[in-house]
Amino acid sequence: MDPATSITRAKATQPTGTCYRVLMWDSCALPAEQLNEWSEQRKELLGRMRDAGIKGARGLLTQLENELKTLTVKLIEEPLALAPRAAFSFARAEALGATLQAHEAVLAYRLGNAAVEVLMQLQGEESVTDMLNHWQAATPGMDWCTAPIVQAMSAAEGTAWQQECSDHAETEVDTPEYTSGEFHHVTVLLNEAVQALQPAEGKVMVDATLGGGGHTERLLLAGAEVWGIDQDPAARAAAGARLAQYGERLHIVAGNFRNAAEILRKRGVQGVDGLLADIGISSPQVDCAERGFSFLHEGPLDMRMNPAAPRSAADIVNTAAESKLADILWQYGEERASRAIARRIVQERAKAPITTTTQLADLIATVLPRKGKQHPATRSFQALRIAVNDELGALEELLHSGLSLLKSGGRFAVITFHSLEDRAVKRYFELVCKPEIDRPEWPAPRPNPAYAARLVYRKPVTPAEEELSANPRSRSAKLRVIEKL
Ligand SMILES: C[S@@+](CC[C@H](N)C(=O)[O-])C[C@H]1O[C@@H](n2cnc3c(N)ncnc32)[C@H](O)[C@@H]1O
Structure with missing residues (x-):
């Protein structure tokens, strides 16, 4: 929350x-x-x-x-x-x-x-x-x-x-709760992430993106105690029901992972052995028309992972200045037609508010004709979702506080699904894994004050062919892992 x-x-x-x-x-x-x-x-x-x-x-x-x-x-x-x-x-x-x-x-x-x-x-x-x-x-x-x-x-x-x-x-x-019924999410890079985190009896792990509990279940099966955080009440309810048998070894917490350090400190958790973040949205969030994430389903233009959060996609689309809208589409969606789309949105909302997913998708399609397989609204929807949930801001905060949560030898694993997120993770992990830093104006390299970890894998781990064919949604996934010194 x-x-x-x-x-x-x-x-x-x-x-x-x-x-x-x-x-x-x-x-x-x-x-x-x-x-x-x-x-x-x-x-x-x-x-x-x-x-x-x-x-x-x-x-x-x-x-x-x-x-x-x-x-x-x-x-x-x-x-x-x-x-x-x-x-x-x-x-x-x-x-x-x-x-x-x-x-x-x-x-x-x-x-x-x-x-x-x-x-x-x-x-x-x-x-x-x-x-x-x-x-x-x-x-x-x-x-x-x-x-x-x-x-x-x-x-x-x-x-x-x-x-x-x-x-x-x-x-x-605090903000209020809500729950929903069916929840089917196919966990991405399951074996790879679990292997990297090395769960075992007596170890304490944090799953900062509990979702349907796929990763958490494997950590629990290996004997670890797990703190599972999610900002979506439907995910917490689904994971709670699925993993009830693990009793007191699983603690489900409502919250935004940007506050993970604070959330755990308040509950007396000091150092943990592993921290996992499987960033982004779950399949039920995309597939449920009511949540308003997808241009394929008619639904309210919402996109909030935490339904009690105060600002929905419709709020942004109907109130943000044209330049702000264009910035969002460009920065978070790398949408080249950002200005034209923003202009069109502002023209349209002057007649009547834009309130549904398909209304927005159709409007974008009038600016940007379909080319190839991808729907013209794909990048704009991604951008709005990132803005609504402040996804990059939350990720930055998790990255900066994550290492402080870990014991020495503890591992921090992050799975991302698009280049903006992966870039942030790569940059931060490289920074904390460099013993020295150098600048052209310095006579010699200097010790890096941020140095605190080592890279477990030099390159990101990506899904194997088998996973790609079984779950096409995994195609852009990248796993990066560091270990605290
Ligand atoms: C890709 S799913 C995780 C799936 C999970 N690993 C599994 O195997 O079932 C991502 C989950 O993270 C949650 N989430 C995304 N950003 C979050 C944030 N900033 N704070 C808390 N939860 C977040 C979403 O609500 C979603 O349930």
Whole structure:
């Protein structure tokens, strides 16, 4: 489950001079139209304020300042406070919180569902931009809005704001569950992954993508204790029913694997012997029309692996700015016609919202005529699915926290299904397996501070002919494995 997080903290240090309140938010949290409206009206008011300032019209200036405040609260701050998107997963909120806490200039902060609000007193040469860069570095995969609200405050106003923060409790909100019936998923690279993980009695393993429990079952059969994580309640229910006989050796946990370290730490699990991630979607997710993943079945345009997640594919398709849509199609689907498709979507949604999978697929087919076997909507659907579930962001977070979960000698195995994911895994595994790093400007190579593992296989393991013919969905699978030193 993706926890929606709300954290508020204040420091003991109090403001002594001018301080700044900065509000930053996830760019998907608000509809683009709202942001445009705010920017336009804000620009116009700022122009009038500048003129009033030049003329020395103090009364008018105060009135315009108040108008600007009211506009910002109405168009940005109120909707942001209600934004249902849990952009700050617990792990991200913690990482961002630690960055803010460690920063001397920060006097207080609040993390909402989709926004961060900080009170700071700038020091020396530091600028608001420097601060924003720190926030961004602490939250990889977050798509921050490029227009933060920066408001100067007197020391007294800052103290009052800080006071509000100091009593606030930390809260964590869970999302509801749902379950479904039939679940048939053919496990990919089953023998290869299990062999690489070396399960045995007494070993503790994590299956970060439990799905139907295919890999987990083999780990349990070998005698290991398994923690199985999945964000899809239908998968958890199916795996739970299938593997009930293993009793207390199997622990099924609801959650996003981006929070795997946190999830396990909270349950007292310290070091594990193996960590498996079989990234992507399961066959039941694709095949169930109701889930809205496939252009082959008429269904709601949904695509959420966690059905309680706040943003569906329809939300993105009907509200994202044209340029954002084009970026999603290009970056996550490598769709060359991304701009034309985005333009067509925006034209069409102006008439009526796009709500079903086939509606979107047919629309894409009008832009991109079918060539060969592949449906023209294939790449766009992949791109939207990745965006809806923030798949690359979650994978990055799992990669960066995975090694910390493992004992020395523990193995980390990842199966990917497309080049964007495989590239991220390959790059990260290569980085942590290199004892030294070198740059042209350095006289000699230097020790690599990230060095912590060895590659178990130099090249990715791919399905054998037999598996390929039995299960064509395995054709793009790649398994990469490292072992912690
Ligand atoms: C390919 S299936 C796994 C199949 C499983 N290995 C088996 O053999 O049955 C991927 C599963 O991972 C889950 N999943 C994908 N991304 C996830 C994430 N970020 N956090 C948690 N679960 C995720 C999906 O819901 C899906 O059930």
